[in-house]
Amino acid sequence: EPEVTQTPSHQVTQMGQEVILRCVPISNHLYFYWYRQILGQKVEFLVSFYNNEISEKSEIFDDQFSVERPDGSNFTLKIRSTKLEDSAMYFCASKSWREGTDTQYFGPGTRLTVL
Amino acid sequence: LAKTTQPISMDSYEGQEVNITCSHNNIATNDYITWYQQFPSQGPRFIIQGYKTKVTNEVASLFIPADRKSSTLSLPRVSLSDTAVYYCLVGDGAGSQGNLIFGKGTKLSVKP
Numbered sequence: 001e002p003e004v005t006q007t008p009s010h011q012v013t014q015m016g017q018e019v020i021l022r023c024v025p026i027s028n029h030l031y032f033y034w035y036r037q038i039l040g041q042k043v044e045f046l047v048s049f050y051n052n053e054i055s056e057k058s059e060i061f062d063d064q065f066s067v068e069r070p071d072g073s074n075f076t077l078k079i080r081s082t083k084l085e086d087s088a089m090y091f092c093a094s095k096s097w098r099e100g101t102d103t104q105y106f107g108p109g110t111r112l113t114v115l
Numbered sequence: 116l117a118k119t120t121q122p123i124s125m126d127s128y129e130g131q132e133v134n135i136t137c138s139h140n141n142i143a144t145n146d147y148i149t150w151y152q153q154f155p156s157q158g159p160r161f162i163i164q165g166y167k168t169k170v171t172n173e174v175a176s177l178f179i180p181a182d183r184k185s186s187t188l189s190l191p192r193v194s195l196s197d198t199a200v201y202y203c204l205v206g207d208g209a210g211s212q213g214n215l216i217f218g219k220g221t222k223l224s225v226k227p
Contacts, residue, residue: 004158033214043159043202045214056214091158093215103149104215106158 002026004107006092012113013082021077021110023092031095032075033104034067036060036088043091049075082114119203124222133190135221137203140184148179148186151202153220159202163188190223198225 005024013019025032034046048055049067066078075094079086089111093104120138127133139148147166151159163170165177165186176189190197200220 035215042219043153043215043217045216048214058214089156093158103161103164106160109156109158111156 004092004094004105006090006107006110008110009108010111010113012115015084015114016081019079019082019112021079021090021092021112023075023077023107024073025075025092025094026096026105027073029094029096029105031055031097031104032067032069033093033095034077035091035093035106037091037109038085038088046077046090079112082112084114087112087114119205119218121201121203121218121221123219124224126224126226127193128226129194130192133193133197133223133225135188135190135201135203135223136185137188138185139203139205142183142205146183146205148177148183149204149206150175150177150188151204151215151217153200153202154198159217162201193223193225195225195227197223199223 004026007022011019032049035043036046037043044060045058047057047061047067052069064080068076075092089109091109092107095104118141147164149164150162152162153159163172163175163177165179167179167183170177178187200222202217202220204215
């Protein structure tokens with residue numbers, strides 16, 4: 001069964017550093033998403049991406065965040081200058097549009113720790 | 116997405132059937148009901164989706180009454196590995212590219 005993959009599984013960085021989280025969505029999917037989950041809290045939507053541009057973004061997704069699909073397979077989330085409060089699990093998800101369904105497939109996540 | 120209400124936690128024992136009910140009084144005509152499962156330190160995983168009546172797959176059953184203001188996820192004969200958080204989501208399933216809005220979910224603890 002196809003699945004979404006994410007690298008690295010765990011990233012430790014110093015406050016103020018840039019990090020890039022990588023995702024490989026399922027190959028025939030068209031919609032891509034990033035979510036985050038701070039320890040013990042809800043899964044929160046960050047951004048959706050379709051047709052090589054951002055479709056929707058949340059208030060969390062400020063100017064420090066950016067997304068890119070640099071080639072036909074990878075989907076990346078960049079945080080330019082990390083803050084302590086960016087420490088969380090970051091999940092990538094992808095979706096294939098099929099009439100009547102709305103199912104997103106999530107990756108295993110990247111645990112980001114900002115020191 | 117329509118607001119949902121579900122119990123914060125539930126306890127069960129191995130081999131029992133577990134039913135988790137979700138209320139969604141403001142569900143819209145076009146909305147589908149979708150359930151996700153999340154294990155600790157893993158991404159949410161799609162379990163089942165339905166619009167009305169009953170849907171069954173190899174993992175669970177979903178019961179939706181005629182008024183669609185609630186739904187019940189049924190897990191037959193749970194095992195320890197079913198211990199997870201279960202999320203009920205309601206939204207437009209007809210080709211929506213929208214994001215998912217997760218609540219706090221129901222934390223199911225299965226005991227031996």
